[in-house]
Amino acid sequence: xxxxxxxxxxxxxxxxxxxxxxxxxxxxxxxxxxxxxxxxxxxxxxxxxxxxxxxxxxxxxxxxxxxxxxxxxxxxxxxxxxxxxxxxxxxxxxxxxxxxxxxxxxxxxxxxxxxxxxxxxxxxxxxxxxxxxxxxxxxxxxxxxxxxxxxxxxxxxxxxxxxxxxxxxxxxxxxxxxxxxxxxxxxxxxxxxxxxxxxxxxxxxxxxxxxxxxxxxxxxxxxxxxxxxxxxxxxxxxxxxxxxxxxxxxxxxxxxxxxxxxxxxxxxxxxxxxxxxxxxxxxxxxxxxxxxxxxxxxxxxxxxxxxxxxxxxxxxxxxxxxxxxxxxxxxxxxxxxxxxxxxxxxxxxxxxxxxxxxxxxxxxxxxxxxxxxxxxxxxxxxxxxxxxxxxxxxxxxxxxxxxxxxxxxxxxxxxxxxxxxxxxxxxxxxxxxxxxxxxxxxxxxxxxxxxxxxxxxxxxxxxxxxxxxxxxxxxx
Numbered sequence: 210x211x212x213x214x215x216x217x218x219x220x221x222x223x224x225x226x227x228x229x230x231x232x233x234x235x236x237x238x239x240x241x242x243x244x245x246x247x248x249x250x251x252x253x254x255x256x257x258x259x260x261x262x263x264x265x266x267x268x269x270x271x272x273x274x275x276x277x278x279x280x281x282x283x284x285x286x287x288x289x290x291x292x293x294x295x296x297x298x299x300x301x302x303x304x305x306x307x308x309x310x311x312x313x314x315x316x317x318x319x320x321x322x323x324x325x326x327x328x329x330x331x332x333x334x335x336x337x338x339x340x341x342x343x344x345x346x347x348x349x350x351x352x353x354x355x356x357x358x359x360x361x362x363x364x365x366x367x368x369x370x371x372x373x374x375x376x377x378x379x380x381x382x383x384x385x386x387x388x389x390x391x392x393x394x395x396x397x398x399x400x401x402x403x404x405x406x407x408x409x410x411x412x413x414x415x416x417x418x419x420x421x422x423x424x425x426x427x428x429x430x431x432x433x434x435x436x437x438x439x440x441x442x443x444x445x446x447x448x449x450x451x452x453x454x455x456x457x458x459x460x461x462x463x464x465x466x467x468x469x470x471x472x473x474x475x476x477x478x479x480x481x482x483x484x485x486x487x488x489x490x491x492x493x494x495x496x497x498x499x500x501x502x503x504x505x506x507x508x509x510x511x512x513x514x515x516x517x518x519x520x521x522x523x524x525x526x527x528x529x530x531x532x533x534x535x536x537x538x539x540x541x542x543x544x545x546x547x548x549x550x551x552x553x554x555x556x557x558x559x560x561x562x563x564x565x566x567x568x569x570x571x572x573x574x575x576x577x578x579x580x581x582x583x584x585x586x587x588x589x590x591x592x593x594x595x596x597x598x599x600x601x602x603x604x605x606x607x608x609x610x611x612x613x614x615x616x617x618x619x620x621x622x623x624x625x626x627x628x629x630x631x632x633x634x635x636x637x638x639x640x641x642x643x644x645x646x647x648x649x650x651x652x653x654x655x656x657x658x659x660x661x662x663x664x665x666x667x668x669x670x671x672x673x674x675x676x677x678x679x680x681x682x683x684x685x
Contacts, residue, residue: 222247222255224258224260224261227243227244227247227255227257227261228260228261228264230243231243231244231261231264231265231268232264232268234268237268237269237271237272237274240265240268241265241268241269241277244257244261244265247261256288256290257288257290258290259285259290259291259292259293259296262281262284262285262290262296263293263295263296263299265281266278266281266282266296266299266300267299269281270299270300270303271303273303273307275300275303275304275312278300278303279300279316282296282323285323286323292323292324292325293325294320294325294327294328294330294331297316297317297319297320297323297325297327297331298330298331298334300313300316301313301316301317301331301334301335301338302334302338304316304338305337305338305341305342308342310338310339310342310344310347313334313335313338314335314339314351317331317334317335329360329363329366332351332355332358332360332366333365333366333369335351336348336351336352336355336366336369336370337369339351339373340369340372340373340376343376345373345374345376345377345380348369348370348373349370349373349374349380352366352370352373362394362396363396364391364396364397364399364402367387367391367394367396367402368399368401368402368405370384370387371384371387371388371402371405371406371409372405372409374387374409375405375406375408375409375410375412376409378413381409381410381413381415384406384409385406385418388402388406398431399431400426400431400432400433400434400437403422403423403425403426403431403433403437404433404434404436404437404440406419406422407419407422407423407437407440407441407444408440408444410422410444411440411441411443411444411445411447412444414444414447414448416444416445416448416450419440419441419444420441423437423441432464433461433466434466435461435466435467435468435469435472438457438458438461438466438468438472439468439469439471439472439475441457442454442457442458442472442475442476442479443475443478443479445457445479446475446476446478446479446480446482447479449479449482449483451476451479451480451483451485454475454476454479455476458472458476467499468496468499468501469501470496470501470502470503470504470507473492473493473495473496473501473503473507474503474504474506474507474510476489476492477489477492477493477507477510477511477514478510478514480492480514481510481511481513481514481515481517482514484517484518486511486514486515486517486518486520486523487520487523489510489511489514490511490515490523490527493507493511493527502534503531503534504536505531505536505537508527508528508530508531508536508538508542509538509539509541509542511524511527512524512527512528512531512542512545512546513542513545515527516545516546516548516549519549519552521546521549521550521552521553521555524545524546524549525546525550525558528542528546537569539571539577540566540571540573540574540577540580540581541577541580543562543563543565543566543571543584544577544580544583544584546562547559547562547563547584547587547588548583548584548587550562551584551587551588551591554591554594554595556588556591556592556594556595556597557592557595557597557600559584559587559588559591560588560592560600560604563584563585563588563604567607567611572611573611573612573613581613582613582614582616585604585608585613586608586615586616586618586619588604589601589604589605589608589615589619589622589623590618590619590622592604593622593623593625593626598623598626598627598630598632598635601623601626602623602627602635605619605623605639609642615642617643617648620639620640620642620643620648623635623636623639624636624639624640627639
């Protein structure tokens with residue numbers, strides 16, 4: 210069925226005109242209608258060529274419309290339009306982008322059906338997708354297939370293969386072997402090769418070998434990049450060689466390589482894990498002065514380190530700075546700060562942060578469920594100890610509304626405190642809630658509640674007795 214034109218085409222439609230209209234259209238379905246309407250019934254003699262097909266396929270892929278994009282291939286074949294390798298590669302890379310490597314391989318294998326012979330570019334693209342998705346065994350198998358198909362080793366393919374082998378502790382030695390054999394294969398390791406090797410060695414705590422490679426690349430005139438420096442700094446920090454990492458940090462600045470946010474964050478993580486959070490705080494000030502914008506990882510690392518050392522006020526200040534930068538703390542970060550505030554008996558501030566979590570819609574998930582239960586119950590009991598029954602009871606009601614479990618001990622504290630303060634209505638409500646939830650109050654809790662009502666009754670009787678005595682005295 211002919212597509213209905215969106216507008217009146219000129220008698221002579223040009224490829225550039227169609228391309229411009231498709232590119233300008235943000236709605237992919239409307240772009241497809243433009244594409245179809247240009248050739249409706251071929252009344253004007255216009256037919257799409259490889260260029261317009263490619264741009265339409267790219268438009269569909271950007272919207273994750275994979276099936277319509279692949280249907281375009283069949284349409285190209287029917288319309289006898291030459292299908293080139295770059296069109297297949299765009300589909301393979303799009304599948305890689307959405308973490309569907311098996312589909313990328315399927316499209317790669319379909320190239321022969323469309324009379325398109327894959328070159329080294331196609332093999333490299335699929336190999337890269339497999340490596341990025343952590344399919345190490347599959348990537349190695351695919352590399353062997355490349356060799357069987359007569360694709361010679363190149364710097365690009367060997368770099369990708371080394372990256373794959375560096376992902377697994379059992380294959381990192383194979384990566385080292387290939388790295389050492391590269392010059393004999395006519396491939397000189399470049400900056401990317403060295404960086405990949407250093408990162409892989411550091412990942413598996415083979416720091417001495419990583420340092421040797423770092424020195425080797427400098428001796429061969431291959432200047433380390435900020436990525437290479439950062440990989441080794443992170444590795445040194447993970448091996449608790451923080452002072453050495455600091456020395457390398459100073460060296461990179463001396464050599465004119467500016468640290469990035471990952472460099473700072475890696476070094477701060479090492480300092481915080483070694484009880485040097487205040488030194489990490491100084492690094493934060495330095496990176497801000499250097500106009501390097503901290504990210505969520507930077508702040509999380511620093512707040513965690515400060516809380517671990519009991520420096521909760523400093524941690525709260527960093528949390529406030531993080532929010533000013535419009536970065537949203539997660540439940541884990543709030544939990545650390547709230548726990549430390551409770552440890553300092555600063556329960557009102559801890560309750561403020563719980564309110565902030567509610568306002569920020571940080572709700573319990575499968576991973577954070579136990580954390581929400583822990584910190585909410587902790588703050589309710591703390592508010593009771595702090596003498597603030599009203600706020601403790603409001604938080605208790607909020608917990609029930611949000612589906613956060615109230616621990617039996619928390620309920621006991623609230624009932625006991627309510628009875629002590631003479632607020633038996635609140636105490637009675639909590640006991641009723643326990644019964645509704647199928648948690649039968651024990652004898653001690655019932656005694657506390659009954660005692661509260663009894664004390665209130667005795668107080669009323671004593672008051673009435675005194676009042677009666679005064680009235681008798683007045684009449685006498």
